[in-house]
Amino acid sequence: MAQVSASEIKVPPLKKLTNYPEKLAPGHRLCAGCGASIIIRQIYMVANALGYELIWANATGCVEVCTTIYPYTSWRSPWIHNAFENAAATISGVEAAYKALKRKGKLPTDKKVKFIALGGDGGTYDIGFQSLSGALERGHDFIYVCYDNEAYMNTGIQRSSATPKYANTTTQPVGSKSLGKEQHKKWMPEVAAAHGIPYVAQVSPSHWKDFMEKFKKALLTEGPSYINAFCVCPRGWRSKEEEGILIAKLAVETNYWPLFEVENGRWRVTYKPKNPKPVEEFLKRQGRFKHLFKPGNEGRIQELQEEINRRWEWLNKMEEMTREE
Amino acid sequence: MKPELIKEVTYVPYSGNMAAAEAMRQINPDVVAAYPITPQTELMQFFAEFVANGLVDTEYIPVESEHSAMSACVGAAAAGSRAMTATAGPGLAYMWEVLGIASGMRLPIVMTVVNRALSAPINIHGDQSDMMGARDQGWIMLFSENAEEQYDNLIQAFKIAEDERTRLPVMVGMDGFVISHSIERVRLLPDKAVEEFVGEPKVMYSLLDVDNPITHGPVAMTDSYMEFKRQQREAMMEAYKVIREVGEQFEEAFGRKYEHIETYKTDDADYILIIIGSTAGTAKYVIDRVREKGIKVGLIKIRTYRPFPYYDVMDAIEASNCKAIGVFDRAETFGAVGGPLYSDVATAMHLRGKSYPMVSFIYGLGGRDTNVHHIEEAIDKVVQKAAGKEVPLINYLNLNE
The missing domain is CATH 3.40.50.920 (Rossmann fold)
Structure with a gap:
């Protein structure tokens, strides 16, 4: 579906990428070590390099709350916040307006634009799920980006369907009769892919080259794309602020956060660690899993490892099944 | 370009839903996002026929819910386009959160509400509980007595909504079935005359203007929220004058009198x-x-x-x-x-x-x-x-x- 073959367009080297003007202004209130602003800035790097102007619809959440406290804004792009559960529906309206006005020759600009809906895992996996599913099914030309920090962090670490099993959250806390969340994380990119949309990818800011290649493909895709981005939350995960990218890296190296894409129905795992690390490496740097390291809970970690293996095998099977002959 | 269908005042036997759809055809909005619900369904079907046959230039979004219908209208209106929708009863209730966002963001959206009872018990028939329940959500509210009034009110609605003194959304209610489904005499106005009366939309702070980026819908803390709300009250007071003026203009143009x-x-x-x-x-x-x-x-x-x-x-x-x-x-x-x-x-x-x-x-x-x-x-x-x-x-x- 790409307008131009993605391989013909190269993302410039990092040195050049850092020279583009920042479109997310500093001074916003995101926490030190937050992954979300890193994700947004990486998105901007690709968009700048490829000459796209971005128009954003942002679900209620950390990013929205921290970047637009009236009368200030960090956004040097057009940006709209509507509510928590409707970023995808909102961008549907913006994109429809664009198409209608373009047809009538009434657009204020002839610049290359792309529409992005941005939400956390709450606004994506849970409350915004219906709105997202509708927009993907209708095939609007937009990119949905989920910054997945695995709980409702804006309001104080409440569990979501993106929270991994046994993580400590304030609405399913660890206690004498509880080990935290009782269910495994929802496989959201797989769910997005089940809509049969042209492009789906899972990314991590630690693997920025992979991130940029994927975001480039999303930009060049005509129709809906879904990007699931790993977003560290030092506050909610009880991790060290300076270890964000390290934890993101460990999430990938342990296969906890597999990097993969689904391009026109073809599944591809884009990074396969030669020797995947055990999940403990990822868990032990985060206070939300602290209780799992107490004597007697060894089996719980094994259980998480098995879920990781199950998903990893499933993804690799999908890759195998959909490989081009 | 859409063809001109009605060239002179034409008497037709129309239901309220047909009249409302006809008004939408003549207004020819940029975006319509809607979800079917009895007794509004027919209205949406008529409009979908217009889209399917190229009688409007509208970008039509058949959304997956009323919440998304209003959410998409908010996005479309913020992007500087003319956005319309229609709903009824529980659909309006489901939109409730976004109704206040549309008015709070001062977006001139126009909506027909085919007035229907709210559940429980579930009931699809006429009742004004839906709009009365939404009456403090900051929308201008007009009610119609019959199909022709629904048609006339919709034609006046964008002029009211888009006036710089108001910049508020408008909902126009008609009783479910009794108006929406009963055939009555309606005097349709010529396409051209409606187009001229409604005029070109006045675009303010378009989200599509990437050279002048605007942040829509920021967080207002305790130091500014009340001032936003106070301005909405002011706009609503201005709307009192604007509705009257537009009614006078309508009477002058078409000889049909509309007052508060x-x-x-x-x-x-x-x-x-x-x-x-x-x-x-x-x-x-x-x-x-x-x-x-x-x-x-x-x-x-x-x-x-x-x-x-x-x-x-x-x-x-x-x-x-x-x-x-x-x-x-x-x-x-x-x-x-x-x-x-x-x-x-x-x-x-x-x-x-x-x-x-x-x-x-x-x-x-x-x-x-x-x-x-x-x-x-x-x-x-x-x-x-x-x-x-x-x-x-x-x-x-x-x-x-």
Whole structure:
């Protein structure tokens, strides 16, 4: 579906990428070590390099709350916040307006634009799920980006369907009769892919080259794309602020956060660690899993490892099944 | 480009839904996002036919819910396009959160509400509980008595919504089935004339203007939220003038008169009925009948419900020989006195320092018939009240009790 073959367009080297003007202004209130602003800035790097102007619809959440406290804004792009559960529906309206006005020759600009809906895992996996599913099914030309920090962090670490099993959250806390969340994380990119949309990818800011290649493909895709981005939350995960990218890296190296894409129905795992690390490496740097390291809970970690293996095998099977002959 | 279908004023047998869809065709909005719900479904189907046959230039989004319908309209309107939708009853209830966002962001969206009862028990029939429940969400609210009024009100709506003094969304209500599905005579206006009357939209702060990026919908903390709300009140007060002006322009262009209220035989009336929607039409007929018996009854029909035309209502009452008033509500306000309209009329009296005996009538909930006899019964109670007799404060019409 790409307008131009993605391989013909190269993302410039990092040195050049850092020279583009920042479109997310500093001074916003995101926490030190937050992954979300890193994700947004990486998105901007690709968009700048490829000459796209971005128009954003942002679900209620950390990013929205921290970047637009009236009368200030960090956004040097057009940006709209509507509510928590409707970023995808909102961008549907913006994109429809664009198409209608373009047809009538009434657009204020002839610049290359792309529409992005941005939400956390709450606004994506849970409350915004219906709105997202509708927009993907209708095939609007937009990119949905989920910054997945695995709980409702804006309001104080409440569990979501993106929270991994046994993580400590304030609405399913660890206690004498509880080990935290009782269910495994929802496989959201797989769910997005089940809509049969042209492009789906899972990314991590630690693997920025992979991130940029994927975001480039999303930009060049005509129709809906879904990007699931790993977003560290030092506050909610009880991790060290300076270890964000390290934890993101460990999430990938342990296969906890597999990097993969689904391009026109073809599944591809884009990074396969030669020797995947055990999940403990990822868990032990985060206070939300602290209780799992107490004597007697060894089996719980094994259980998480098995879920990781199950998903990893499933993804690799999908890759195998959909490989081009 | 869409073809011109109607070249001169044309008399047609149309239902309210057909008339509303026809108005939408002639307005030719940039974006329509809608979700079907009885009794609005037909309206959406008619409009979808127009889209399917190239009779409009509209970008049509068949969304997956009413919440998304209004959310998409917010996005489309913020992007500087003309956005419309339509819904009914539970659909409006599902939109409720986004209604306040549309008005709070000062987006000139226009919506038909085919008035329907709210669940539970589930009921698909006419009732104004839906719009009355949304009355504090900051929308301008107009109500129509018949199909032609729905058509005319929609044509006036964008001029009201987009005026720089208002910049507020408008919803136009018509009673489910009684208006939406009944065939009546409607005088359609020429396509060109409607296009000229509605005019080009005035685009302000478009989200598509990447050279002048604007942040829409930021967080307002305790230091600024109240000021936003205060400005909305100001805009609503301005809307009172704008609605009147646009009504005058409409009358000048097409010879059909629209004011905040319509009075019927109030000048010499001893008794005043105040009604919203289709039942006002029945009441006019009953008024003529009882006047033959020498009972002088007049009617105030509310067209503009928000902003509420307190002074228009009181001017009409005070210019009559009013001895008692009957207020008709097609919605409940559990735990409060009378219905919502009753409270508004009581406030209007208070503003003038007046006190007329008032009787509250709750009627037509969930599509319950309100026929000639029920209105006669109501008039009888108003007459008794004027005579100082004991009349219950709240009276249900056509209730099995």
